[in-house]
Amino acid sequence: MKKIRINGRTEYPGCVEAEALVSPKPLQGFTNCSPMNGYTVERRHPLFKVKYTGKVLVYPSPRGSGGFVAYGFGQTPAAFVHTKACPLTVSCALLSHIPSMTDFETDPMEVIETGDMVLVNADEGYIEITKREAGD
Amino acid sequence: MVNLTDDEKRILQGEEGHVKQACMEYLVEYCQVAGAERLVDLDGTGDMHTPTTSSSSFFPIEMAELEQLANDGVQFKIPTYANKAPFGELTPVHGWEHCNMCCGRGPERHDDPDFHVKASHEDFYKIFRKMGLMTTFSCANYLTMTYWPSVGQHCSWFESSQIPYCNATLGARTNIDGGLATCLLGKAPYYDMHITENRYGTVLVETDRLIKSDVEWDVYGFAIGEACNVDVPVVTGTSRPTTTQYEKFNSAVSTGGAVRMYHLPGITPEAPTIEFATGGKKFARQVMLDNSVLKATYETLNFHTSDDVDLVYLGCPHLNMVDLLLLSRKLEGKKCKVPLWIMTTPWIYNAAKEHGYVDIYEKAGAHLMSGTCLAAMGTVPEGVRNVAVDTSKQAFYVTGCYPDDDNRLQVCYGSSDDCVDAALTGKWHGEWR
Numbered sequence: 066m067k068k069i070r071i072n073g074r075t076e077y078p079g080c081v082e083a084e085a086l087v088s089p090k091p092l093q094g095f096t097n098c099s100p101m102n103g104y105t106v107e108r109r110h111p112l113f114k115v116k117y118t119g120k121v122l123v124y125p126s127p128r129g130s131g132g133f134v135a136y137g138f139g140q141t142p143a144a145f146v147h148t149k150a151c152p153l154t155v156s157c158a159l160l161s162h163i164p165s166m167t168d169f170e171t172d173p174m175e176v177i178e179t180g181d182m183v184l185v186n187a188d189e190g191y192i193e194i195t196k197r198e199a200g201d
Numbered sequence: 202m203v204n205l206t207d208d209e210k211r212i213l214q215g216e217e218g219h220v221k222q223a224c225m226e227y228l229v230e231y232c233q234v235a236g237a238e239r240l241v242d243l244d245g246t247g248d249m250h251t252p253t254t255s256s257s258s259f260f261p262i263e264m265a266e267l268e269q270l271a272n273d274g275v276q277f278k279i280p281t282y283a284n285k286a287p288f289g290e291l292t293p294v295h296g297w298e299h300c301n302m303c304c305g306r307g308p309e310r311h312d313d314p315d316f317h318v319k320a321s322h323e324d325f326y327k328i329f330r331k332m333g334l335m336t337t338f339s340c341a342n343y344l345t346m347t348y349w350p351s352v353g354q355h356c357s358w359f360e361s362s363q364i365p366y367c368n369a370t371l372g373a374r375t376n377i378d379g380g381l382a383t384c385l386l387g388k389a390p391y392y393d394m395h396i397t398e399n400r401y402g403t404v405l406v407e408t409d410r411l412i413k414s415d416v417e418w419d420v421y422g423f424a425i426g427e428a429c430n431v432d433v434p435v436v437t438g439t440s441r442p443t444t445t446q447y448e449k450f451n452s453a454v455s456t457g458g459a460v461r462m463y464h465l466p467g468i469t470p471e472a473p474t475i476e477f478a479t480g481g482k483k484f485a486r487q488v489m490l491d492n493s494v495l496k497a498t499y500e501t502l503n504f505h506t507s508d509d510v511d512l513v514y515l516g517c518p519h520l521n522m523v524d525l526l527l528l529s530r531k532l533e534g535k536k537c538k539v540p541l542w543i544m545t546t547p548w549i550y551n552a553a554k555e556h557g558y559v560d561i562y563e564k565a566g567a568h569l570m571s572g573t574c575l576a577a578m579g580t581v582p583e584g585v586r587n588v589a590v591d592t593s594k595q596a597f598y599v600t601g602c603y604p605d606d607d608n609r610l611q612v613c614y615g616s617s618d619d620c621v622d623a624a625l626t627g628k629w630h631g632e633w634r
Contacts, residue, residue, distance in 0.1 A: 074236065076234050076235075076236075077234055091430060091458070091459075093456075093597075095576075095577075095598055095601070096576050096577075096579065096598045096599070096601030096602050097597070097598060097601035098601075099601075099604070106601045106604035107597075107601060108504055108600050108601075108604075109501075113604075114604070125430075126430050126431050126459065127431075127459055128426065128430065128455075128456070128457065128458045128459045129361060129455065129456050129458075129459065129597075129598075130361045130455075130456075130598070131250075131359055131360070131361055131377050149430065149431045150431075151393065151431040151459050151461070152235070152376045152377040152378065152393055152461070153377065153459055155231070155234050155235045156377060156378070158234050159230060159231055159234045159235075159257065160257055160258070162259065165234075
């Protein structure tokens with residue numbers, strides 16, 4: 066099984082392995098996140114009502130309100146992996162204590178696909194991707 | 202590794218009591234998450250959402266402890282202002298009696314006087330006012346601060362639309378972290394927008410039309426947010442913005458993206474020229490947002506199949522006094538066919554009342570309200586299925602409150618004049634012109 070390891074910067078530590086859910090678009094919080102249901106409700110978003118609970122949520126960057134922290138409450142993801150950080154990702158990691166990583170040596174958006182298994186080792190500063198087998 | 206001063210270490214060890222200790226513990230953890238090596242002393246102002254007794258649930262602070270602190274005479278270290286009305290009810294300060302709607306999805310109603318008293322959390326504010334909090338209750342509390350940070354001063358604000366107002370419009374410096382810990386201790390992690398290097402423009406944004414009307418500023422802002430995301434744009438192709446246009450643009454860039462800082466060469470304080478804006482460096486990329494992109498953005502912000510409007514909502518961000526004056530002129534002697542809600546800050550509400558605007562609005566069938574926001578309230582009045590708004594921020598967030606197929610909320614988005622027309626006719630005639 067092919068494994069790909071990418072080093073990055075830890076925002077909040079922890080070590081967890083789970084299936085990836087990749088958002089091709091930035092994610093927005095506040096009213097456009099439903100923490101009770103564990104999905105985004107941003108209209109016309111590719112992940113509209115796709116459950117992220119228990120998944121490694123992979124996305125390019127956050128956008129919008131400080132209410133982005135909604136992703137860190139309720140039915141939360143197992144970990145956050147994002148290409149670009151900003152104070153929105155910082156406050157989400159800080160207020161949720163969910164493992165969170167960014168600033169990777171290779172853009173995880175180019176490597177990870179939904180359904181891949183991703184080990185987020187934020188204690189040691191890397192993620193390890195096990196690609197989904199063809200036909201899975 | 203976070204380097205603390207001796208004074209900061211003493212606070213961390215609890216020598217100034219548990220409240221300050223919990224705040225410092227939170228700030229140290231915040232530094233670790235953000236990758237900040239130290240704290241910066243704040244010399245600007247604070248903006249915080251209330252009522253929150255702790256900055257993080259992992260470092261809890263009890264109400265009784267805060268009351269003791271207030272009784273001991275402890276004050277916020279920097280001038281600190283309350284953002285919009287108390288969370289999570291977000292009931293209006295003025296105009297709650299017109300809100301024929303439930304609070305969130307619960308059974309309590311905003312037009313219930315008993316609920317209004319409860320949702321106003323006066324017990325909390327009594328303590329926080331004693332500590333120096335100024336209860337401006339606004340997402341645009343810079344409109345009534347009366348005391349603004351100057352260029353280069355370090356602040357701690359929170360509201361997304363206020364972040365670029367602070368950084369770009371005023372040239373002061375803030376991240377998204379206004380809260381008890383930062384405002385009480387007068388310290389914030391030194392990262393992102395506090396650091397000069399991170400404030401330089403890296404993306405050149407151009408357009409092929411002159412951005413001059415309010416709706417053009419708003420649409421351009423949303424499109425810039427989508428194109429630039431967390432980067433710092435240098436924005437060209439505009440007229441000199443009015444206060445209203447700054448309000449809209451700042452809220453739009455931080456809805457379409459997470460733009461905390463931008464430059465308008467020749468206009469914003471850190472950009473006398475493009476060279477100053479970039480720190481003399483080359484752009485990492487250039488973006489052309491031509492009329493076709495702006496038209497597509499305008500259409501994205503609209504989300505309706507019907508042109509029958511049930512409610513018109515103006516005031517995202519909260520309207521300034523000139524907006525209210527202009528609206529009073531447009532509504533004088535007219536009669537609205539559908540409800541028109543106009544939202545401002547509580548302090549401006551009082552001025553508008555003195556100027557007779559509230560009477561004019563009421564005679565026209567419109568209501569001036571203050572202190573909150575339709576999307577933040579999380580519901581719309583009973584029977585409303587199609588709302589007309591004039592800002593991308595409200596247009597984009599209010600639909601999130603009703604995501605289900607059987608209960609979708611429609612949004613008509615356009616200029617303020619299109620919205621007033623919709624209020625007077627009950628029909629949406631707006632389009633990208």
